[in-house]
Amino acid sequence: MEESKMAKGVWIVAEQRYGAYRKISFELVSAARKLADQLGEEVGAILLGSGIEGIAGELGKYGADKVYIADNALFEPYTTDAHATAVAKLVKEQNPSILLLGSSAQGKDLSASLVGKLATGMATDCVDLKIVDGKLLSVRPMYAGKCYGEVAVSSFPQMASLRPNVFPAIENPKTAEVIKFEPGLDPSQLKTKVLEVQKDTSGKADLTEANIIVSGGRGMKGPENYVILEELADVLGATVGASRAAVDAGWRPQKDQVGQTGKVVSPNLYIACGISGAIQHLAGMGSSKYIVAINKDPDAPIFARADYGIVDDLFKIVPELTKEVKKLLA
Amino acid sequence: MNIVACVKQVPDTETLIKVKPDGSGIDETGIKWVMNPYDEYGVEEALKLKEKFGGDVTIVSLGPARALETVRTALAMGADKAIHINDPAFEGADAYNIAAALAAAIKGIPYDIIFCGQRAIDDDAGQVGSVLAEFLSIPQITIVTKVDVEGASIKVVRPIEGAQLLIESSLPCVVTTQKGLNEPRYASLPGIMKAKKKPVDVKDAAGLGITVAPKAKIAKTLPPPARPPGKIICGEEPAEKARELAKLLREEAKVI
Numbered sequence: 224m225e226e227s228k229m230a231k232g233v234w235i236v237a238e239q240r241y242g243a244y245r246k247i248s249f250e251l252v253s254a255a256r257k258l259a260d261q262l263g264e265e266v267g268a269i270l271l272g273s274g275i276e277g278i279a280g281e282l283g284k285y286g287a288d289k290v291y292i293a294d295n296a297l298f299e300p301y302t303t304d305a306h307a308t309a310v311a312k313l314v315k316e317q318n319p320s321i322l323l324l325g326s327s328a329q330g331k332d333l334s335a336s337l338v339g340k341l342a343t344g345m346a347t348d349c350v351d352l353k354i355v356d357g358k359l360l361s362v363r364p365m366y367a368g369k370c371y372g373e374v375a376v377s378s379f380p381q382m383a384s385l386r387p388n389v390f391p392a393i394e395n396p397k398t399a400e401v402i403k404f405e406p407g408l409d410p411s412q413l414k415t416k417v418l419e420v421q422k423d424t425s426g427k428a429d430l431t432e433a434n435i436i437v438s439g440g441r442g443m444k445g446p447e448n449y450v451i452l453e454e455l456a457d458v459l460g461a462t463v464g465a466s467r468a469a470v471d472a473g474w475r476p477q478k479d480q481v482g483q484t485g486k487v488v489s490p491n492l493y494i495a496c497g498i499s500g501a502i503q504h505l506a507g508m509g510s511s512k513y514i515v516a517i518n519k520d521p522d523a524p525i526f527a528r529a530d531y532g533i534v535d536d537l538f539k540i541v542p543e544l545t546k547e548v549k550k551l552l553a
Numbered sequence: 554m555n556i557v558a559c560v561k562q563v564p565d566t567e568t569l570i571k572v573k574p575d576g577s578g579i580d581e582t583g584i585k586w587v588m589n590p591y592d593e594y595g596v597e598e599a600l601k602l603k604e605k606f607g608g609d610v611t612i613v614s615l616g617p618a619r620a621l622e623t624v625r626t627a628l629a630m631g632a633d634k635a636i637h638i639n640d641p642a643f644e645g646a647d648a649y650n651i652a653a654a655l656a657a658a659i660k661g662i663p664y665d666i667i668f669c670g671q672r673a674i675d676d677d678a679g680q681v682g683s684v685l686a687e688f689l690s691i692p693q694i695t696i697v698t699k700v701d702v703e704g705a706s707i708k709v710v711r712p713i714e715g716a717q718l719l720i721e722s723s724l725p726c727v728v729t730t731q732k733g734l735n736e737p738r739y740a741s742l743p744g745i746m747k748a749k750k751k752p753v754d755v756k757d758a759a760g761l762g763i764t765v766a767p768k769a770k771i772a773k774t775l776p777p778p779a780r781p782p783g784k785i786i787c788g789e790e791p792a793e794k795a796r797e798l799a800k801l802l803r804e805e806a807k808v809i
Contacts, residue, residue: 303693415692484566539791
């Protein structure tokens with residue numbers, strides 16, 4: 224294939240806010256490094272922002288060979304049109320073979336826009352990437368994890384967005400060459416504008432980025448009882464989630480919902496309390512590394528997916544677990 | 554104000570998905586088909602804006618003959634007319650080709666806002682709305698939980714990790730809808746009766762002047778990877794079980 228001969232390099236689009244990297248950036252570079260080593264190609268990273276030159280080299284720590292940066296006030300805060308215009312321009316000029324983004328709020332938005340601008344295909348929210356016959360084969364959950372698809376992209380760049388928290392960030396130091404590029408922004412062409420950024424002041428990681436999630440369902444019996452989950456979460460450094468039943472009952476805010484019509488999460492540890500495990504909930508947390516179920520119904524479907532299960536009253540178990548964890552971590 | 558709401562017919566969230574033995578896709582036998590829940594928010598928001606500002610709501614859907622039922626549901630909710638793109642050439646088509654078809658259909662009608670669900674709960678790709686915006690060369694705002702229209706601009710709320718953004722865009726634009734935006738109405742009985750008479754324009758790829766050439770392809774569909782069987786922690790007292798669990802999480806799983 225003519226085009227594939229020309230397209231070369233495994234590239235990623237890094238993500239930062241006000242000069243601080245999002246963790247997904249390092250996960251992306253590490254995943255790209257692995258693919259690039261198999262292909263014998265280079266890892267390129269694109270970094271957009273305002274006042275970001277000082278952090279560009281940091282991507283080398285995870286294996287980036289080249290970091291392309293464009294420093295412009297129009298990049299902060301993120302808007303689709305500014306970022307997609309700049310990334311599309313550079314990618315068209317440099318013609319990488321593979322382009323990876325995060326399946327984060329920003330990455331979802333940017334990657335889908337790039338599919339249009341670059342007229343290519345993308346596998347969304349991938350959990351595994353392989354090289355088969357020199358081409359990218361992306362593995363991704365579909366139907367919220369009820370089945371998986373192996374996706375091949377025949378156009379270039381072959382795009383994939385990666386589920387946060389799934390690909391490990393592995394240090395693999397390279398001295399990254401930092402290259403400035405002209406993003407080609409025309410302010411009159413930018414149609415969207417962020418008027419206000421309202422920060423969440425809870426100090427908790429977002430569910431999609433949390434290492435540990437303590438989640439409660441219908442078995443919590445009411446909003447006032449979530450305090451026991453919050454106490455456990457505080458001890459663990461975890462974020463509290465909820466099932467659709469709990470959100471629909473108005474016990475917890477929409478942003479806390481885990482499941483097929485809520486957030487899809489993959490923490491290291493997911494503790495499901497009073498959650499029966501409706502198929503639409505299992506779909507949202509099935510890729511968690513360890514799952515704990517605490518439920519008094521021994522037949523609850525959640526136990527079939529749990530690594531560790533306790534069949535008992537969560538109102539007795541959870542406070543005891545908080546005490547035990549506190550002792551262990553003391 | 555003229556509004557387009559794109560809808561897709563998908564399996565209900567409670568559906569058990571069975572993969573065909575040859576990995577060529579899923580077995581559709583016995584599936585209950587519904588409107589993609591995220592698209593329902595778009596239809597509802599379109600109807601609310603129509604109630605406020607007047608104008609027309611057009612439903613656009615791409616899917617096989619069965620998708621007409623979902624189109625009729627949207628009409629029964631109160632939309633005025635519909636375009637149903639039905640062509641076997643779109644079977645297994647990727648976001649780029651689907652968006653191309655939607656764009657071709659939408660180009661022929663007036664629009665100020667186009668709503669799409671932030672993703673469809675079948676393939677979970679979450680791309681079509683954005684690619685559609687690119688085809689129409691209009692701005693996009695994705696995963697939105699609040700919409701306010703003022704004159705020729707729109708203000709929306711978009712939650713991201715650890716923050717909420719208030720974003721303004723010029724019109725026309727594409728907005729992709731997220732749970733929390735509104736509570737979609739149910740179709741009333743008179744609505745269902747009226748919907749039967751509302752116009753549905755059926756188009757195929759040739760009629761839209763496009764050819765389908767997928768760029769992304771699902772080479773194989775697989776069941777989810779099996780998880781090793783779990784351990785049920787036994788004990789006399791809650792404290793004993795909790796202690797054992799904490800120990801396992803610390804020493805065996807090494808996650809705390």
